[in-house]
Amino acid sequence: MKIHTRAILPVMLTLAAMLAGFSSLVMSSHDNFTWAARLIILSMILDGLDGALARLIKGTSSVGAELDTFVDMTSFGIAPALLAYEACWHTFGGWGMVLAGGMVLSGASRLSRFRIIDPFRGQQGFLGLPITCAGGFVTCIIFVAQSGAIQEWGWTWFSLTQGPVAWFVWIAATLMLLLQISHVRYTKASKHPVIFLAGIALVIALFVNVHLMATVAALGGSVAALYFAFLSPFIHPPGAKPAPSAPPPEQPAAAV
Numbered sequence: 001m002k003i004h005t006r007a008i009l010p011v012m013l014t015l016a017a018m019l020a021g022f023s024s025l026v027m028s029s030h031d032n033f034t035w036a037a038r039l040i041i042l043s044m045i046l047d048g049l050d051g052a053l054a055r056l057i058k059g060t061s062s063v064g065a066e067l068d069t070f071v072d073m074t075s076f077g078i079a080p081a082l083l084a085y086e087a088c089w090h091t092f093g094g095w096g097m098v099l100a101g102g103m104v105l106s107g108a109s110r111l112s113r114f115r116i117i118d119p120f121r122g123q124q125g126f127l128g129l130p131i132t133c134a135g136g137f138v139t140c141i142i143f144v145a146q147s148g149a150i151q152e153w154g155w156t157w158f159s160l161t162q163g164p165v166a167w168f169v170w171i172a173a174t175l176m177l178l179l180q181i182s183h184v185r186y187t188k189a190s191k192h193p194v195i196f197l198a199g200i201a202l203v204i205a206l207f208v209n210v211h212l213m214a215t216v217a218a219l220g221g222s223v224a225a226l227y228f229a230f231l232s233p234f235i236h237p238p239g240a241k242p243a244p245s246a247p248p249p250e251q252p253a254a255a256v
Contacts, residue, residue: 007061010054014067017046021075025082033087037143037218038206040083043075044132045203048196069111076135077107084138087146088160099170103138106177107131113181125238126186129229134176137225140218141169143206149215176229187238189228198224 020043027036047068054060081103089096110131117127144150145160160166189195205217 006057007054007064009057010050011061011064011067013046013050013053014064014071017043017050017071018067018074020046021071021079024075024079028079028083028086031086033083033146034143036079036083037139037146038203040075040079040135040139041203041206041221043071043079044136045199047071047075047132048199052196069115072131073107073111076131077104077111080135080138081107083142087142091161099174102174102177103134106180107135110180125188128182128184129176129179129186131180133225133229134173134180137176137222137229138173140221140225143218144215144222147212147215147218149212152212172226172229176225179229184233185238186228186233187236189232 020039024036024039024043027033027039050064050068054064081100084103085096085100089099092099110128113128114126141160145158150158157163158165160169202217202221206214208214
């Protein structure tokens with residue numbers, strides 16, 4: 001399929017997001033969990049930039065939209081599941097495999113349904129929690145646990161393998177996986193410039209670890225994910241369900 005010249009740059013950003021997700025898998029397999037988390041969040045920002053750039057320069061394409069789905073599954077479904085399993089969930093025995101497998105299957109189901117029922121590719125809100133929320137939450141909380149800041153702060157109560165914090169975090173993550181395949185409607189938060197710029201700031205903070213700024217940023221990302229998943233449908237409810245009319249041709253995909 002021929003790609004218009006204006007679509008080349010957005011597609012390159014999409015492919016860069018895919019490479020970041022793949023690199024995260026490699027880092028997790030080598031027990032480099034903080035870098036694996038950084039690369040997932042970097043992929044998330046690149047995945048948001050490609051669609052925004054495509055709409056800005058009128059370089060949308062069906063190829064880019066389809067590539068975006070593969071990026072979402074790799075970077076926000078498989079990569080966070082492997083990161084969490086290698087860093088933490090393997091200590092849970094069989095339940096760890098259930099959590100990792102559930103994250104992958106929930107993400108795949110979410111994306112499959114999205115491609116079928118949403119002709120607007122997320123531009124008018126989402127049916128079910130976007131896959132980036134659960135993936136981002138798990139990624140950020142693993143980064144917090146692996147960054148070394150917990151020991152420096154003396155937070156002996158913070159553990160992702162036992163105790164009340166672990167129960168809270170992984171129950172919340174499980175509920176997010178269920179919300180991904182639910183019929184709860186969510187707004188497209190990244191359409192707001194302030195929120196998108198906050199995401200870019202999070203990436204910068206994760207890569208520039210000055211006075212534990214990266215860990216504070218990751219904690220903020222975790223809290224933001226909890227807010228979006230469990231409170232935003234009530235505090236910021238989306239508008240009316242869009243009519244099933246035909247969307248503009250070759251509408252770019254959004255992070256789902």
